[in-house]
Amino acid sequence: MNVKMKMSPQMRKRKIKDSLVVGVCLAPSATIILVFTYMAFIFCVFLSFNKWNMLSPMKWVGFANYREAFTSPDFWNSLKVTFIYVIVAVPSCVFLGMLIGLLLNWVTFARGTFRLLVFLPVITSMVIAAIIWKWLFDPNVGFINYILFSMGVQASHWTQWLKDPSGGALVAVLVVGIWKRVGYNGVLFLAGLKNISPTFYEAATIDGANRLQKFTKITLPLLSPTTFIITVLQFFSAFKVIESVLVMTKGGPAKSTEVLVLHLYENAFSYLKMGYASTVSVVLFFLIMFFTIIQLALEKRIVHYQ
Amino acid sequence: MKRRIVALMLCVALLATGTIMAQGEKEAAAKKPAGPITIDFWYSIGGNPQKATKALVEKFNNSQNEVYVEAMYGGSYEDTTKKLLASVVAGETPVVAHMAMAYTAQFVLDGYFESLNKYFAADKEVTEDSFVEGLLELNRWKGELYGMPFNCSNPIMFYNKDLFRAAGLDPNKPPTTWDELYEYSKKISALGSDIYGFNIERGSGWISQGYTWQFGGEWIAPDNSTVLWTDPAAVEALSFMQKMYNEGLAVYQGGNTMDFSGKVGMMIRSTATLTDTIQSANYEVGVAPIPYKVRKQVPIGGGSLYVFESATQAEKDAAWKFLKFMGNKESQMYWAEMTGYQASSVAALESAEMQALWEKDARFKTTYDQVPYAVVEDQTRLIPFNEVRSIFNDAWDSTILKNESAAKNLADAQVKANKVIDQYK
Numbered sequence: 001m002n003v004k005m006k007m008s009p010q011m012r013k014r015k016i017k018d019s020l021v022v023g024v025c026l027a028p029s030a031t032i033i034l035v036f037t038y039m040a041f042i043f044c045v046f047l048s049f050n051k052w053n054m055l056s057p058m059k060w061v062g063f064a065n066y067r068e069a070f071t072s073p074d075f076w077n078s079l080k081v082t083f084i085y086v087i088v089a090v091p092s093c094v095f096l097g098m099l100i101g102l103l104l105n106w107v108t109f110a111r112g113t114f115r116l117l118v119f120l121p122v123i124t125s126m127v128i129a130a131i132i133w134k135w136l137f138d139p140n141v142g143f144i145n146y147i148l149f150s151m152g153v154q155a156s157h158w159t160q161w162l163k164d165p166s167g168g169a170l171v172a173v174l175v176v177g178i179w180k181r182v183g184y185n186g187v188l189f190l191a192g193l194k195n196i197s198p199t200f201y202e203a204a205t206i207d208g209a210n211r212l213q214k215f216t217k218i219t220l221p222l223l224s225p226t227t228f229i230i231t232v233l234q235f236f237s238a239f240k241v242i243e244s245v246l247v248m249t250k251g252g253p254a255k256s257t258e259v260l261v262l263h264l265y266e267n268a269f270s271y272l273k274m275g276y277a278s279t280v281s282v283v284l285f286f287l288i289m290f291f292t293i294i295q296l297a298l299e300k301r302i303v304h305y306q
Numbered sequence: 307m308k309r310r311i312v313a314l315m316l317c318v319a320l321l322a323t324g325t326i327m328a329q330g331e332k333e334a335a336a337k338k339p340a341g342p343i344t345i346d347f348w349y350s351i352g353g354n355p356q357k358a359t360k361a362l363v364e365k366f367n368n369s370q371n372e373v374y375v376e377a378m379y380g381g382s383y384e385d386t387t388k389k390l391l392a393s394v395v396a397g398e399t400p401v402v403a404h405m406a407m408a409y410t411a412q413f414v415l416d417g418y419f420e421s422l423n424k425y426f427a428a429d430k431e432v433t434e435d436s437f438v439e440g441l442l443e444l445n446r447w448k449g450e451l452y453g454m455p456f457n458c459s460n461p462i463m464f465y466n467k468d469l470f471r472a473a474g475l476d477p478n479k480p481p482t483t484w485d486e487l488y489e490y491s492k493k494i495s496a497l498g499s500d501i502y503g504f505n506i507e508r509g510s511g512w513i514s515q516g517y518t519w520q521f522g523g524e525w526i527a528p529d530n531s532t533v534l535w536t537d538p539a540a541v542e543a544l545s546f547m548q549k550m551y552n553e554g555l556a557v558y559q560g561g562n563t564m565d566f567s568g569k570v571g572m573m574i575r576s577t578a579t580l581t582d583t584i585q586s587a588n589y590e591v592g593v594a595p596i597p598y599k600v601r602k603q604v605p606i607g608g609g610s611l612y613v614f615e616s617a618t619q620a621e622k623d624a625a626w627k628f629l630k631f632m633g634n635k636e637s638q639m640y641w642a643e644m645t646g647y648q649a650s651s652v653a654a655l656e657s658a659e660m661q662a663l664w665e666k667d668a669r670f671k672t673t674y675d676q677v678p679y680a681v682v683e684d685q686t687r688l689i690p691f692n693e694v695r696s697i698f699n700d701a702w703d704s705t706i707l708k709n710e711s712a713a714k715n716l717a718d719a720q721v722k723a724n725k726v727i728d729q730y731k
Binding site: 163164 | 692693708
């Protein structure tokens with residue numbers, strides 16, 4: 001007690017100084033997050049119970065927007081498109097990312113160059129990339145069809161790509177999304193691989209384990225924290241995909257690529273239905289939260305830490 | 307410890323400079339000369355129109371010293387509209403905005419635009435007769451005029467004279483009816499597997515709506531109570547295009563890629579792209595009025611200049627001077643020549659310069675030949691116009707790209723569109 005009393009003025013002074021420094025340094029980003037994330041979110045929930053076209057005053061409508069959403073075929077369609085996108089994009093991004101990580105870890109020459117090549121799509125602006133891919137996918141003058149046709153592929157509705165409402169457009173959009181994300185995952189996996197202590201492999205070699213055994217018994221389990229975090233991140237970004245779709249197809253043809261966020265965006269800014277759009281975004285919020293909780297619950301079971 | 311103090315000092319310095327700079331801005335604003343009144347003007351459409359608008363604003367600023375117009379490019383019509391919505395919510399609207407007629411309905415109905423009636427009444431230099439007939443009607447709501455027609459257009463047919471010659475067609479005799487166009491397309495597409503007779507145009511909704519008219523149909527009831535897409539003529543228009551697409555005579559594509567590639571014989575585009583097409587296409591460009599089937603009728607499109615109601619009276623008076631300038635003979639003549647848009651001023655239309663332009667390049671005249679049967683899009687006064695039009699576009703997409711029944715798709719679309727319209731009744 002006595003000792004504490006003696007130390008306290010100095011300690012208190014230090015403590016105040018510390019918290020002052022922390023406070024001042026955090027203030028700018030805290031303000032931004034508070035205003036543009038939390039306040040925006042609360043406002044969005046409030047808006048979802050209103051009708052508002054941004055021009056006339058808001059009108060409280062209760063659950064009418066939710067009713068409209070759940071009875072609208074367009075909403076269910078966009079939900080379906082989003083789920084297809086997520087179900088295809090997330091595993092592809094994780095699997096291909098891991099493959100890239102392993103390859104990057106394995107090559108012994110021109111490492112920098114390979115890493116640069118893999119990472120290049122990640123730092124390219126999505127809008128610019130989407131514009132370029134749009135040209136590549138052009139059914140008449142595009143490079144992809146040029147290659148396909150010269151390889152003897154027959155023209156079909158699939159080779160109409162962005163103009164094919166029966167799947168081609170969605171495939172094209174998926175290709176761009178995966179291409180854009182996969183490099184980032186590859187580098188994260190590479191970091192994860194570098195973190196695994198070589199002693200495990202040495203021990204396994206002494207025990208006479210083969211390559212496959214080493215991979216399944218050591219690499220995969222010890223990589224699982226990385227795999228887990230990448231899967232969670234991919235879920236977020238796949239659910240929220242919009243730029244590529246907006247630039248490449250605007251949700252068409254015939255709504256075949258209209259993902260949830262695009263549905264929300266169109267309703268907000270083209271049809272001026274801010275309330276309805278907020279409703280869709282609240283639904284999206286709960287969807288993502290639901291899947292995140294499931295993933296976190298699974299974390300304890302399947303993730304192994306070193 | 308020392309480091310921490312330095313960091314703290316840096317933070318304080320940063321904050322301080324921010325405050326000082328903000329103060330500086332305030333002072334600069336206060337010190338601005340009382341002379342010319344500055345008004346903000348947000349405009350749309352890139353490319354040649356952007357260059358021409360910029361040049362006109364500069365000319366206006368140099369021509370007098372009472373008003374200074376600060377022009378800001380807002381992107382496409384859609385982007386500008388989004389920026390304007392944000393500005394409305396923030397309470398920081400510009401004084402003058404350049405918008406497409408199709409996007410203005412809710413702005414007008416909620417009272418965001420100043421009626422121009424009293425300015426027309428008070429000003430002796432300009433009357434409503436100074437504008438080409440019909441163009442002002444686009445902006446008249448219940449007798450009140452809300453916008454000054456600035457860039458007006460109707461779609462025209464562009465054709466590739468080189469392909470016409472190759473197919474043994476007379477390059478000076480473009481088709482005048484849709485049946486003729488079908489025959490021409492057959493001959494042109496026979497030139498090669500990657501050569502097409504016609505580009506149907508996809509995505510704008512404006513042109514396909516015109517097709518409905520030319521086959522004798524209507525797009526929407528005059529009182530906007532219901533869309534009329536189940537009309538046999540509307541179905542026939544779509545079926546006709548579907549047949550052209552299925553037979554490989556036509557492509558269904560928006561944008562410039564195909565149109566400038568030289569692989570398409572004929573295409574319908576806005577006259578607004580005339581200068582651009584002539585500059586960009588690698589073939590001899592011919593221009594003709596749009597073919598018809600039952601009746602000749604084309605939609606008037608384009609944008610107008612609107613003054614925000616929230617501006618001060620002094621700003622509004624300044625804005626009127628600017629609007630008058632943008633609509634006068636010289637400006638509209640310059641605008642028409644630079645872009646291919648239709649001139650909205652009667653004086654420009656009748657001027658010697660315009661005659662000289664037509665003499666020099668007769669292609670610039672086509673859009674005016676269509677003026678007698680260019681029709682106001684009454685649906686631009688439909689509040690949920692964008693939503694209804696996107697339903698129409700989706701029906702066209704499904705029919706042509708999935709090869710589904712035109713009648714069924716249009717019937718389904720009609721039900722869906724009317725549901726949307728009912729929400730606003």
